Amino acid sequence: IEKTHVGEDEACYDAAVDLAEQGCNIIFANSFGHESYMLQAAAEFPEVQFCHATGYQAASAGLPNIHNYFTAIYESRYVSGVVAGLKLNEMIAAGTITPDAAKMGYVGAFPYGEVVSGYTSFYLGAKSVCPTVTMEVQYTNSWADMSGENEVATSLIADGCVLISQHADTTGAPTACETEGVPCVGYNVDMISVAPTTALTSATINWAPYYTYAVKSLVDGTAIAIDWCQGYKDDAVAISTLNDAAIAEGTKDKVAEIEAALKEGTLKVFDTTTFTVGGKTIESLITDNADFAKYSAFVADGYFHESEVISAPAFDLRIDGITELTK
Incomplete structure (x- = not known):
């Protein structure tokens, strides 16, 4: 069942609820602004799996049936x-x-x-x-x-x-x-x-690898990852x-x-030797500037681990x- 032209507003929640009530076992939403409404629906329908593209709140939501996915x-x-x-x-x-x-x-x-x-x-x-x-x-x-x-x-x-x-x-x-x-x-x-x-x-x-993975997981009775992100290696x-x-x-x-x-x-896209921020490396900024301390979770081994800690893009540095x- 497909619903199109769903806005980033209460209409998203209504659409998700309607799909769940029609018996859908897994529901996908594909716009950033859909996330809060998917979370709301997931809390009300714990037996249904809700998968949201480009979001970032699944890991902190405390709900086993909400998932975020993206590609590299x-x-x-x-x-x-x-x-x-x-x-x-x-x-x-x-x-x-x-x-x-x-x-x-x-x-x-x-x-x-x-x-x-x-x-x-x-x-x-x-x-x-x-x-x-x-x-x-x-x-x-x-x-x-x-x-x-x-x-x-x-x-x-x-x-x-x-x-x-x-x-x-x-x-x-x-x-x-x-x-x-x-x-x-x-x-x-x-x-x-x-x-x-x-x-x-x-x-x-190419979203097909994720949709195949998520639906197959549901059919096989295996857990769907809370965060999923793949790239060239998986043809995504x-x-x-x-x-x-x-x-x-x-x-x-x-x-x-x-x-x-x-x-x-x-090859690492965000190799930290290839860019600076205000003339400084991100490693030095993490060490010397408290405003950049949050990036320590993403920077290791000489590169920024984009979409590895969470599936949603986290690189928001202005280089x-x-x-x-x-x-």
Whole structure:
């Protein structure tokens, strides 16, 4: 049974209750703002399993039938960032831009950890191959606002951004990029159909591994993990088709190399030697600044353990090289 267009309000609770009363044994909700309503329903229907995507409260809820799940989308964002960085290098080599003009723009939905983690991993991927890259971020304060995303992308381009990416759910940004002739990297779906000459690729999620796991656990009578997050190794994330009409030469070989390293675990997206915050490493900030002590639970062995302590993204550091134009 499926319910669509369920808002992040009391309608979510009503939908969850209705599904439970119809005899559903397991219920999935897929929007961040659904969590409190799923928790409410889970408390009232202890025999039903409630699984919430992108949330963070399951571990502290004290309810055995509420679960959070996400994917390591930061991995595919990193890979898509590498694709973007190679495109910037091509533009530099062609004399289209100078190295210090390698500025990307990012259309973000909200200043939440999920979005910050995503744009940071994208930036770090680009920086790994194009060390002079910088990035500006502007928020729409909506998950899906086609006109708003188009306007923000257009504004970023006018501000000198030569490549655009997004954490927003419409084709507004790539449409603007196609109009302006600016390369872009999408999210969720392949954007080549709307930006055939400028779309490079998109960072994508494959939810099938989790749904298969959760339902099989229910059928087999085994416990569903309170927090679940997997990435390339389990085919839970990927990038969409690389656009031969837009990508830089050598991109496919480099992508294969990076994806293999992620699957093998030899590449860590949030390697702490690759970024600073206010000119300082995160390890030094944890030691010297009480405001950063909370990150000690996530930083070990030289990297930030994103979505390992909890499934929801926790990396919300504002690193050097990225500027938020709006809050």
